[in-house]
Amino acid sequence: MRVLRVHLVGWTASFRYPIFVTGYQPTLPVPPVSTIYGLISAAKGEYVTPQDTKVGYVMRSDAKGVDLETIYMLSNDNSVKSNVYKREFLLNPDLYIYLTNLSFKEAFKKPEYSLLLGRSSDLIMVTEIKEIELIQKHGRKRVGGTVVPFCEEGIWGPLQALPMYFSNTIPREVIGIKPYYVLGDFIEYEGDSFLYDEELEWGVYIHG
């Protein structure tokens, strides 16, 4: 399958667990699919959904740190309270995105909005845009750095309910929420649900 592969690097990233609302904020080891669609939308400058392109991705990072952050809690009576909480973040995110729609090349060459991976302090840059061939490779391969829908045979890992993408309405609504395996680390996999990137030697799960 012919795909567009975009390599992005940054210094920090964070992906909030949807179930943690207050207090300690852990980060997911890899972004949910909705974050990837958000990133593509930022590059394109328009709302992008799985109808526009299917996506796969592999993300790695070097380490995890914990930052202290002050938040201001606002309420309707115009009172404000500040609070300090701990928020995890990832160091040196290294992300490969695979897009089945090759026309997104221009969007990543000249991204419309500043590219971020998490919050406004998590700036990232595009380092390579390349058209490559993802092949079907039978037998054992390394897969990870991504999320995979629950029930995919031969995959194991922590489960988490995550959105696929968000609607463009006000307020935005989550679409396609389902359980995913969160593959922070790489595992060995024998099935055929992943395509294979020969150059980087890992399997890629295509969502959408």
Place this chain on the structure above:
Amino acid sequence: MNNVNGFILVDAPASALNNAGPDVGAKTENTIAVKKIRRGRGEYVYVSGQAFRYWVRSSLKNIFGWELSPIERDSKIAFTAANPFKYPDDDMFGYMKAIGKKSGSTLTRVSPFKCSPLISVTPVNIVNDFGVMARHEGDPVPYEHEFYSTVLKGIFSLDLDSVGRFSSVNKTGYMNITEAYKEEWEAHNCTVEEDGKVVTLPAEVRAKRASELIGVLPYIFGGAKQTFHLTDVSPKFIVLAILNCGNNIFMNIAVDDRGEAAINVKALKEVILDYQENIISDVYIGKREGFMDEYNEDLRQMTDELNRTLSNIKVHLLTVNEAVSEFQQVVSGFYKR
């Protein structure tokens, strides 16, 4: 979208610029730890993006006399003004203001100024310093605090199009103002477009705000424990350019060269060449004499080579203050096109 892309290096000899509070596992109960990330066997210290923004914001007040948006609640004034017409920092740093359902919806503004944390380029040996408070009668009170010597890297971007430009589109981050601000925007001679959906301040106000935010960089002051360490946090090396896109291209310029912070001159040259079509201003490189002087020759050579090769842009190698002040003119000029 047109963005200022900036890269800075901050020299931090014997510093403790941002702390994580008491170190729970320490021998003594009152050890204050610096913010750090462990990676393998090394530790990287950092200053949160939030802290760096605070330095920039407070320095704008001190250097350029910006009247900062009030956060405290006074008897009749609300806690945060969310008034980008009156307060330049509301404009440049964004805001969120919850309003009751009756009087309208919640106002939010995406910050045109975005910055990364400042992160040490190399792993750091963190020193645990021992101090005592002994000026009172009775037993002295011992305490400890951590500090480090390192070079910190940071990048930032400033969205020039959205400076001084406010929308009332009902979308998170873009509902900056409502009809209730009409008096305010009329008083500030704003241009109103798209039936009042977009309101823009006069070009000279936008130019002033954007160029002052850049102009404050050589004068930023901030950080924790300054009484003990007095770290000069102004950048010692800086790269500035305007891009017509949202890519943050200067992220790979500082590297760890066998434990020493190094400027990757080749990488800098490569990104300028690779993105020459996206760079819409000259590139300004500023370096303080005495800081990483071993790169002076390489940087000069690179500048000469690029200036021979590139036709549409020029690269200027200057001191930090010169680079910033010349780039301020470029930013001002952007609004007068």
